[in-house]
Amino acid sequence: QKEVEQDPGPLSVPEGAIVSLNCTYSNSAFQYFMWYRQYSRKGPELLMYTYSSGNKEDGRFTAQVDKSSKYISLFIRDSQPSDSATYLCAMSASPLGGSEKLVFGKGTKLTVNP
Amino acid sequence: SAVISQKPSRDICQRGTSLTIQCQVDSQVTMMFWYRQQPGQSLTLIATANQGSEATYESGFVIDKFPISRPNLTFSTLTVSNMSPEDSSIYLCSVEVSTGSPLHFGNGTRLTVT
Numbered sequence: 001q002k003e004v005e006q007d008p009g010p011l012s013v014p015e016g017a018i019v020s021l022n023c024t025y026s027n028s029a030f031q032y033f034m035w036y037r038q039y040s041r042k043g044p045e046l047l048m049y050t051y052s053s054g055n056k057e058d059g060r061f062t063a064q065v066d067k068s069s070k071y072i073s074l075f076i077r078d079s080q081p082s083d084s085a086t087y088l089c090a091m092s093a094s095p096l097g098g099s100e101k102l103v104f105g106k107g108t109k110l111t112v113n114p
Numbered sequence: 115s116a117v118i119s120q121k122p123s124r125d126i127c128q129r130g131t132s133l134t135i136q137c138q139v140d141s142q143v144t145m146m147f148w149y150r151q152q153p154g155q156s157l158t159l160i161a162t163a164n165q166g167s168e169a170t171y172e173s174g175f176v177i178d179k180f181p182i183s184r185p186n187l188t189f190s191t192l193t194v195s196n197m198s199p200e201d202s203s204i205y206l207c208s209v210e211v212s213t214g215s216p217l218h219f220g221n222g223t224r225l226t227v228t
Contacts, residue, residue: 008154034216043118043206043219044157088157095214101172102217104157 003027006089006105015114019076023089023105026070030103032095033065035074036088038107044088048074079112086110116141120207120220127197127227134193135223137207142187145210148180151222152203160205163190197227 006023013019021035031052036044048063050056056063062075072091076083089105117140127133137146146163161182162170169182184190194201207220 004156032216036219041221041224043120043221046115046216046218049216090157090217101159106154106156 010109021074029093030091034090118220124224143209147208149206
């Protein structure tokens with residue numbers, strides 16, 4: 001079993017839809033969870049950063065962590081064509097620095113159709 | 115956050131040659147990392163660039179193939195040596211702006227080896 005599993009998609013939705021992107025993980029030590037957005041021919045851009053379980057909201061984006069199920073989600077409300085990108089989940093057991101490594105999912109490619 | 119400039123943005127190189135990729139940050143950062151991104155794969159950490167000392171390489175990556183320099187707190191280079199077509203990939207510079215903060219990425223170098 002891979003440490004982090006993420007459905008690669010592709011996922012195609014109409015403009016205005018609610019999008020749910022998910023990752024599962026196997027390492028119960030993970031406590032820090034991130035979502036990155038990567039546009040074509042660009043580097044990953046940090047979208048959301050959460051610690052432990054719970055929800056975090058930022059505009060149209062909500063990150064949700066369920067540590068008991070080892071499952072994290074990113075919800076996008078009122079999706080826009082500009083949200084079309086690849087979304088990467090990432091996680092670590094402690095704050096980065098020193099020898100701590102960030103473990104990434106493979107990314108989900110999202111297309112929002114106008 | 116930080117502005118990360120990576121050069122070149124893309125290159126096509128011949129087998130057996132070497133390419134040096136530069137990463138310049140607009141402010142001092144605690145940590146700098148080099149990642150590889152291959153189609154359909156998770157981001158893979160190549161090494162941690164240590165200021166003033168030898169880089170710390172991950173399993174499967176060696177200094178002779180991927181020499182790294184970090185002469186100061188804002189600049190690092192990654193060299194891909196004696197290239198083969200298997201080295202065709204996107205190479206990403208990443209930084210930790212302050213201890214424990216999430217990673218930020220440059221836009222990457224798209225390398226094609228023929």
